[in-house]
Amino acid sequence: MMPRWFHSLLAGLVGLVLAAPILVVAGVSLNAKRSLDFPPKGLSLAWYAEIFTDPGWRGALITSLVVAVLSAALAVAIAFPLAWFIWRWRAPWARAFEVLGMTPFILPPVITALGFLSFWATFDQYGEPWTVVVSHAVFFVTLPLVTLSLGFGAVDRSYVEAASTMGADDRTVLRTVVMPLVRPYVISGFAFAFVLSLNEYIVAYMVAGFTLETLPIKIFNALRYGYTPTMASVTVLFVLLTAAVFGLIARFGDLPRLLGAWVRQD
Amino acid sequence: MSALVLDGLTKRYGSFTAVHGASLRIPHGQFVCLLGPSGCGKTTLMRMIAGLEEPSGGRLLIDDGDITTTPAHKRDFGMVFQSLALFPHLTAGENIAYPLRIRGVPAAERRRKAESLLELVRLPGMGDRPVSRLSGGQRQRVAIARALALEPKLFLLDEPLSALDAKLREAMQIELKQLQRRLGITTIVVTHDQREALTMADLVVVMSEGQIRQAAPPMEVYRRPADAFVADFIGMTNLLEGDVTAPGRLSVPGGELALEGLPRQGRALLSVRPEEVLLHPATTPGGANRLSGTLSFVRDLGASVEFRIEVAGREIVALTRPQDRPAVEPGGAVTVEIPAGACVVLPAEGQAAGERPS
Amino acid sequence: MIRRAPRSLAEHAPILFPALMLIVFFVIPFGLMIAVSVARRIPGGFYEPDFVFANYERFLTAFFGGVLSFSLELAALVAAVAVGIGFPFTYRLARLPRAAQVRWLVFLLSILSLSEVIIGFAWSTLLSRTAGITNLLVAVGLMAEPQSLSPSFGALLAGMVYQAFPYTVLVLYPALARLDPALVEASRTLGASPVKAFFTVVVPSQRNTIVATLIMAFVFALGSYLLPQLLGRPQHWTLSVLITDQAIYQSNMPFAAAMAVFLVLVSLALVGLALLAGRKEEA
Numbered sequence: 001m002m003p004r005w006f007h008s009l010l011a012g013l014v015g016l017v018l019a020a021p022i023l024v025v026a027g028v029s030l031n032a033k034r035s036l037d038f039p040p041k042g043l044s045l046a047w048y049a050e051i052f053t054d055p056g057w058r059g060a061l062i063t064s065l066v067v068a069v070l071s072a073a074l075a076v077a078i079a080f081p082l083a084w085f086i087w088r089w090r091a092p093w094a095r096a097f098e099v100l101g102m103t104p105f106i107l108p109p110v111i112t113a114l115g116f117l118s119f120w121a122t123f124d125q126y127g128e129p130w131t132v133v134v135s136h137a138v139f140f141v142t143l144p145l146v147t148l149s150l151g152f153g154a155v156d157r158s159y160v161e162a163a164s165t166m167g168a169d170d171r172t173v174l175r176t177v178v179m180p181l182v183r184p185y186v187i188s189g190f191a192f193a194f195v196l197s198l199n200e201y202i203v204a205y206m207v208a209g210f211t212l213e214t215l216p217i218k219i220f221n222a223l224r225y226g227y228t229p230t231m232a233s234v235t236v237l238f239v240l241l242t243a244a245v246f247g248l249i250a251r252f253g254d255l256p257r258l259l260g261a262w263v264r265q266d
Numbered sequence: 267m268s269a270l271v272l273d274g275l276t277k278r279y280g281s282f283t284a285v286h287g288a289s290l291r292i293p294h295g296q297f298v299c300l301l302g303p304s305g306c307g308k309t310t311l312m313r314m315i316a317g318l319e320e321p322s323g324g325r326l327l328i329d330d331g332d333i334t335t336t337p338a339h340k341r342d343f344g345m346v347f348q349s350l351a352l353f354p355h356l357t358a359g360e361n362i363a364y365p366l367r368i369r370g371v372p373a374a375e376r377r378r379k380a381e382s383l384l385e386l387v388r389l390p391g392m393g394d395r396p397v398s399r400l401s402g403g404q405r406q407r408v409a410i411a412r413a414l415a416l417e418p419k420l421f422l423l424d425e426p427l428s429a430l431d432a433k434l435r436e437a438m439q440i441e442l443k444q445l446q447r448r449l450g451i452t453t454i455v456v457t458h459d460q461r462e463a464l465t466m467a468d469l470v471v472v473m474s475e476g477q478i479r480q481a482a483p484p485m486e487v488y489r490r491p492a493d494a495f496v497a498d499f500i501g502m503t504n505l506l507e508g509d510v511t512a513p514g515r516l517s518v519p520g521g522e523l524a525l526e527g528l529p530r531q532g533r534a535l536l537s538v539r540p541e542e543v544l545l546h547p548a549t550t551p552g553g554a555n556r557l558s559g560t561l562s563f564v565r566d567l568g569a570s571v572e573f574r575i576e577v578a579g580r581e582i583v584a585l586t587r588p589q590d591r592p593a594v595e596p597g598g599a600v601t602v603e604i605p606a607g608a609c610v611v612l613p614a615e616g617q618a619a620g621e622r623p624s
Numbered sequence: 625m626i627r628r629a630p631r632s633l634a635e636h637a638p639i640l641f642p643a644l645m646l647i648v649f650f651v652i653p654f655g656l657m658i659a660v661s662v663a664r665r666i667p668g669g670f671y672e673p674d675f676v677f678a679n680y681e682r683f684l685t686a687f688f689g690g691v692l693s694f695s696l697e698l699a700a701l702v703a704a705v706a707v708g709i710g711f712p713f714t715y716r717l718a719r720l721p722r723a724a725q726v727r728w729l730v731f732l733l734s735i736l737s738l739s740e741v742i743i744g745f746a747w748s749t750l751l752s753r754t755a756g757i758t759n760l761l762v763a764v765g766l767m768a769e770p771q772s773l774s775p776s777f778g779a780l781l782a783g784m785v786y787q788a789f790p791y792t793v794l795v796l797y798p799a800l801a802r803l804d805p806a807l808v809e810a811s812r813t814l815g816a817s818p819v820k821a822f823f824t825v826v827v828p829s830q831r832n833t834i835v836a837t838l839i840m841a842f843v844f845a846l847g848s849y850l851l852p853q854l855l856g857r858p859q860h861w862t863l864s865v866l867i868t869d870q871a872i873y874q875s876n877m878p879f880a881a882a883m884a885v886f887l888v889l890v891s892l893a894l895v896g897l898a899l900l901a902g903r904k905e906e907a
Contacts, residue, residue, distance in 0.1 A: 006712075007712070007716040010709075010712060010713055010716065011713065011716060011717075014709065014713055014789075015731075017786070018731065018732075018735055018786070018789070018790075020750060020757075021743070021746035021747050021749070021750045021786070022746060024746070024749055024750045024755055024756075024757075025745070025746045025749055025750075027755070028749055028755050035754065036749060036752065036754050036755050037754050037755055038749075038754070038755030038756070038759060039759075077641070078641065078642045078645045078646070079642070081638040081639060081641055081642050082639060082642035082643075084638060085630075085638045085639040085642075088627070089627065089628070089629065089630045089635065090627050090628050090629050091629060091630055091639075094639055097639070097642060097643050097646055100646045100647075100650060100651065101642075101646060103650070104650060106840075106843065106891070106895055107843075107847070107888060107891050107892075108843065108846050108847030108849075108864055108887055108891060109847050109849065110847060110849050110864045110867045110868060110884065110887070111657075111867075111884045111887055111888050111891075112650075112653075113868075114657055114867060114871055114880055114881060114884045115650070115653035115654045115656065115657045115884075116649075116653050117871060117877070118653060118656040118657045118659075118660045118877065118881060119649070119652060119653035119656050121877070122656055134649055135649070137645075138645065138646065138649040138650050141645075141646070156349065156351065157627070158347045158348075158349045158351035159351050159353055161316075161318050161338070161345075161347065161351065162345065162347055162351035162353075162412075163353075163364070163368075164317075164318070164337070164338040164339045165316055165317070165318070165338050165339070165341070165343055165344065165345040165413075165422075166339075166344075166364060166365035166368070166412070166413075166415075166416065167339050167340075167342070167365055167368060167369060167416070168339055168365075168368050169337075169339050172339075172368050176364070176367070176368060177353060180355040181354070181355060195737045196737050199737050199738055199739035199742070200739065201739050201740060201741050201850065202740075202849055202850075202868065205872070206868070206871065206872065209872070216739040216741045216742070217741075219739075219741045219742065219745060220741045220850070223741070223744075223745060223854070227745070227748075227749070227752075231745055232745075232749070235742045235745060235746060238738065238739070238742060239734060239738065239742075242733075242734045242737050242738065243730060243731070243734040246729075246730040246733045246734055246737075247730050250726045250729065250730050255726050255729050255730070256722065256725055256726065256729065256801065259729060259794060259797055259798065260797060260798025260801070261718070261797065261798060261801030261802065317626075318626060319626065320626055320628065337626075338626075
């Protein structure tokens with residue numbers, strides 16, 4: 001409990017520094033001419049239009065979205081049965097798979113990326129677009145795994161017991177009681193994985209960097225030939241998209257709880 | 267033919283035995299209370315009956331069919347949980363209709379059935395309320411209606427009223443008993459509240475440390491407790507221990523008592539209910555079964571007056587109606603009379619009560 | 625439903641798919657990487673199976689030693705700065721009204737998920753001559769003309785702290801959100817000033833959390849693979865950059881894998897320590 005003014009100052013400064021690069025980039029993205037000036041010289045939304053009109057940018061955007069949707073869905077498909085199994089059965093050995101699922105997220109990403117590169121290269125699949133989807137799904141399985149573990153943990157076991165005394169078997173319990181209660185956690189797990197896949201660079205680059213251009217790869221490749229305002233507009237688009245997704249999670253789920261605070265509101 | 271038979275049901279968790287060889291016959295239509303302090307194994311026993319715990323040993327039979335290994339969802343029992351376990355994502359009506367829904371009963375029929383069940387528990391027209399907008403007592407009723415929706419063979423309630431305040435709890439006890447009598451359904455309630463058990467049960471099953479101590483009608487449990495634990499747990503009692511000096515005579519601290527049913531020799535333990543103990547001023551002439559002591563404390567509870575008397579270093583409690591209050595004052599000498607008919611001779615300490623036929 | 629050990633195959637069935645996916649696509653790649661680290665490089669191709677330690681021997685050169693020590697020092701510095709700012713910040717954050725907390729968390733998560741590419745681009749723009757903050761300083765008259773602040777060590781440090789800060793806050797958040805406010809209130813009633821209460825009650829009670837977070841932030845910073853290229857000079861390249869460079873541009877998979885294995889060992893050892901520190905806190 002430091003003095004209040006100190007905290008307000010700290011929070012203000014932190015907020016300012018965190019926002020500064022984004023604000024400058026947002027300013028740059030509005031330049032009328034093909035220059036990176038801040039404050040912008042002239043105002044134009046042309047660089048936002050270019051994301052959708054330029055085939056290169058549009059292609060990269062679509063690729064990124066497709067990869068993110070598919071890999072987030074696959075990540076949830078891996079995480080859901082695992083988290084359910086650990087919750088449903090008394091099987092301490094299954095925790096080993098949970099730890100496995102957490103590991104890629106904790107290790108430096110380069111390592112996982114290199115592991116995938118070795119793997120796909122060895123099995124001659126290097127550069128195949130679908131390998132990015134699988135790689136991202138395994139890389140980001142941590143997120144739905146964490147949200148779902150929390151979600152299942154929040155289901156009062158007496159609901160399940162009540163349902164079974166009323167004649168529901170395992171499958172019916174899952175469909176009629178557990179699923180409706182963990183749905184917000186499924187959605188937030190998907191959303192976390194989606195956003196991170198959208199922004200992911202190194203795994204996608206190592207696995208299929210020369211054949212598949214996602215938006216981060218496209219930005220990085222473009223960086224080497226000089227900066228353009230389109231990069232700025234793409235960045236702003238990404239920030240907005242990301243914030244929108246997290247805003248939705250916060251709107252429909254319990255964000256502080258998802259992030260580990262005990263918040264009981266009833 | 268017995269409706270439900272527990273045959274040596276046992277539950278062990280590692281080296282800890284939660285329920286030890288519970289055997290019991292429950293005839294059709296009985297209202298049974300499993301009564302005991304927390305940790306006595308009553309909830310574990312009920313969960314084994316419901317199919318929510320696997321017994322480590324023993325058998326469970328219903329109408330002579332063995333259901334020991336039948337999964338909970340195939341037993342057709344109705345259960346009310348301590349937490350009530352009302353599904354938060356469903357309305358009151360949907361909760362009640364849940365067992366019908368998963369059996370594929372058409373929606374219109376479900377709604378009709380839910381409405382009639384709501385009427386049964388005196389909540390007509392509340393079907394569309396979300397569970398979160400019901401009061402404690404209303405939730406209670408919804409949980410009961412839901413458990414009854416399938417007309418179960420057995421109606422189980424695990425501490426169903428513990429979340430309610432005292433007044434509402436008493437009212438619900440009476441209502442639950444009336445409901446059970448009307449439906450004639452075999453019912454088992456777990457409770458730690460002896461008043462609740464005495465109010466509702468046809469058969470009280472007293473448990474302690476994983477064992478059934480006594481299973482008998484309420485007044486028998488009260489008047490003829492099987493052992494010291496039961497005597498002490500059900501209501502208040504005075505436990506007096508002494509040596510048998512002659513046939514029918516027991517020497518207790520502070521005097522001698524004459525009574526029947528004593529062992530021929532050795533030590534014996536008596537239970538005497540406070541309301542049976544008589545209290546007289548010390549000037550009263552002495553006589554049979556009278557002990558002298560000092561009145562240490564009096565409290566007037568309105569409906570009754572409680573006296574605490576020190577007799578030879580031990581405390582004896584006596585209870586009288588206010589209008590029968592004897593002329594005694596705290597600190598003064600008094601005479602305590604223990605009528606022979608009020609004494610229940612208990613098995614001496616250490617004798618395993620669980621092995622007695624019950 | 626009885627919660628017991630699964631017995632039949634049908635009861636085990638649900639875990640088969642996730643277990644298979646994680647084994648095939650994580651355990652095997654990982655094992656392969658270790659195998660590749662002792663393989664022989666084929667110029668122009670990937671590698672040839674072998675059992676040589678030549679790739680590890682290259683660690684012993686002065687150049688590699690320099691990169692390693694620079695990587696570790698940089699990560700340590702980033703972790704220290706991020707936790708130093710992040711701890712008081714998170715402490716305050718966890719005490720804000722719920723709605724304000726949620727807004728901050730959304731903001732922090734958004735920054736955290738940003739691609740390193742985007743963070744690198746945003747910071748190099750912020751520090752550039754044409755659009756950077758020096759323009760602001762020129763405008764208020766503190767500087768004669770705008771100049772570029774990147775690439776430089778300062779730019780790299782700023783970018784990496786920016787990247788690690790949201791992560792640090794989110795690692796600290798659970799512990800500080802659960803911190804019993806009565807602790808501080810008690811010390812206040814015993815006469816401690818707010819500052820004193822913070823340093824004599826909050827910080828010591830969270831010592832293990834702080835240690836664990838420092839380590840987690842350190843490992844996180846070790847993983848930074850693009851910022852050193854975008855905001856630093858060649859002498860600021862870290863182990864992660866070197867691994868990427870060797871794997872992609874030099875096509876020397878075995879050497880990249882050997883470095884990666886080394887990085888794994890360092891990271892796992894540190895994460896283990898962090899978990900240990902975190903566990904002590906709970907006991």
